[in-house]
Amino acid sequence: MASKNYQASETSTVWTSAGGDKLMDMGGMIGTPIMGAYLDLGASPRADWYEVVVKIGGGTWDPDIQDTLEVRFSQSNSTTGFDGPPTTDPTSSVEGTMTIDQVRNCKLCRTLLTTSTTAADVWQCRFRVRLTSRYVSPVMRGSGATPANNTGTLHSITLTPIPRETQ
Amino acid sequence: MATKIYQAEETARTWSDASTSSDELMDIGGLAANGVVCGSYHDLGAAPRADIYEVSFLVDGFDTAPVVGQMVELWFAESNATTGFDGQLTTDPTDTAEGVATEPQAYNCTFAGAVRVHSTTAADELLRRFTVRLTSRYIAPIVINLTDDALLSTSDAHMVTVKAIPQESQ
Numbered sequence: 001m002a003s004k005n006y007q008a009s010e011t012s013t014v015w016t017s018a019g020g021d022k023l024m025d026m027g028g029m030i031g032t033p034i035m036g037a038y039l040d041l042g043a044s045p046r047a048d049w050y051e052v053v054v055k056i057g058g059g060t061w062d063p064d065i066q067d068t069l070e071v072r073f074s075q076s077n078s079t080t081g082f083d084g085p086p087t088t089d090p091t092s093s094v095e096g097t098m099t100i101d102q103v104r105n106c107k108l109c110r111t112l113l114t115t116s117t118t119a120a121d122v123w124q125c126r127f128r129v130r131l132t133s134r135y136v137s138p139v140m141r142g143s144g145a146t147p148a149n150n151t152g153t154l155h156s157i158t159l160t161p162i163p164r165e166t167q
Numbered sequence: 168m169a170t171k172i173y174q175a176e177e178t179a180r181t182w183s184d185a186s187t188s189s190d191e192l193m194d195i196g197g198l199a200a201n202g203v204v205c206g207s208y209h210d211l212g213a214a215p216r217a218d219i220y221e222v223s224f225l226v227d228g229f230d231t232a233p234v235v236g237q238m239v240e241l242w243f244a245e246s247n248a249t250t251g252f253d254g255q256l257t258t259d260p261t262d263t264a265e266g267v268a269t270e271p272q273a274y275n276c277t278f279a280g281a282v283r284v285h286s287t288t289a290a291d292e293l294l295r296r297f298t299v300r301l302t303s304r305y306i307a308p309i310v311i312n313l314t315d316d317a318l319l320s321t322s323d324a325h326m327v328t329v330k331a332i333p334q335e336s337q
Contacts, residue, residue: 002173002175002335002336002337003335003336004175004217004333004334004335004336005172005333005334005335005336006214006215006216006217006218006333007215007216007217007218007302008215009302051302051303053253057255112275113271113274113275115254115255115269115271115272115274115275116269116271121255122255123254123255123275124251124252124253124254124255124275125253125254125275125276126245126253126276126277126302126303127277128300128302160302162218162302164218164334165215166336167215
């Protein structure tokens with residue numbers, strides 16, 4: 001009997017500076033990449049496609065229109081040896097450290113554009129990404145002349161597994 | 168036993184103006200050069216659902232002779248709630264009312280594709296089809312008119328059609 005294969009969303013993981021699931025403090029972010037603590041997706045068979053929502057902004061930041069913020073992922077099949085490689089690998093609770101040149105060896109997913117010069121605005125984009133390694137760590141960097149708002153909780157990255165499920 | 172996985176087709180959803188029979192509202196009749204319109208949202212539901220969609224985009228001509236090679240773009244704003252759509256739109260859409268979006272806001276949404284002007288005859292239609300992966304529950308199309316001419320404003324039949332095309336194990 002024919003059975004449709006539908007998307008079935010699973011529990012999300014949020015990277016932010018406090019109050020989320022994983023640490024990633026993007027407060028004051030500018031050119032230097034910010035590498036979040038890693039998420040262990042587990043050794044068992046798992047989703048390979050994910051929906052990612054990136055939210056940046058608010059507060060006292062005055063960006064230029066269409067500054068770009070790069071969203072990348074660094075991956076590994078062990079708790080070290082992440083793509084880049086980073087100066088310091090992340091742990092499950094501590095951010096890693098990366099240079100601009102190292103980050104270019106990570107998976108580029110999308111750029112988020114700032115769309116106004118209004119300080120209180122928030123910017124949000126969404127994309128789909130295929131992550132095939134067990135340990136994943138998001139990496140962000142800004143390219144504008146002004147740093148992101150210093151309040152890290154205004155910024156977040158949300159990762160949701162979206163496996164297909166045979167009905 | 169080997170099992171093929173085929174594409175299945177589900178019921179299509181359409182966006183158009185209030186004078187045209189459609190499921191959702193998006194009135195791009197008379198949309199000016201560099202104008203932006205965000206349609207009302209469609210709720211794909213909380214249950215497991217298709218994530219791949221065939222999208223067709225019909226621009227039913229222009230008010231004045233357009234310039235060959237110029238584009239009208241189609242984007243999608245998504246959310247997993249009835250607010251908080253991508254782009255942080257000026258006004259989120261509802262299930263019956265259009266949202267308000269600017270061109271830069273749309274650029275933080277998901278790009279579906281663009282139709283290209285192929286003749287200088289204002290009455291000529293532009294029609295193109297895309298395959299788009301939409302993974303959030305609520306979706307709203309956004310049209311950006313990047314041509315120098317307003318879209319047809321009288322008795323127009325501009326239309327966006329979204330049809331789920333899930334894969335099906337045979």
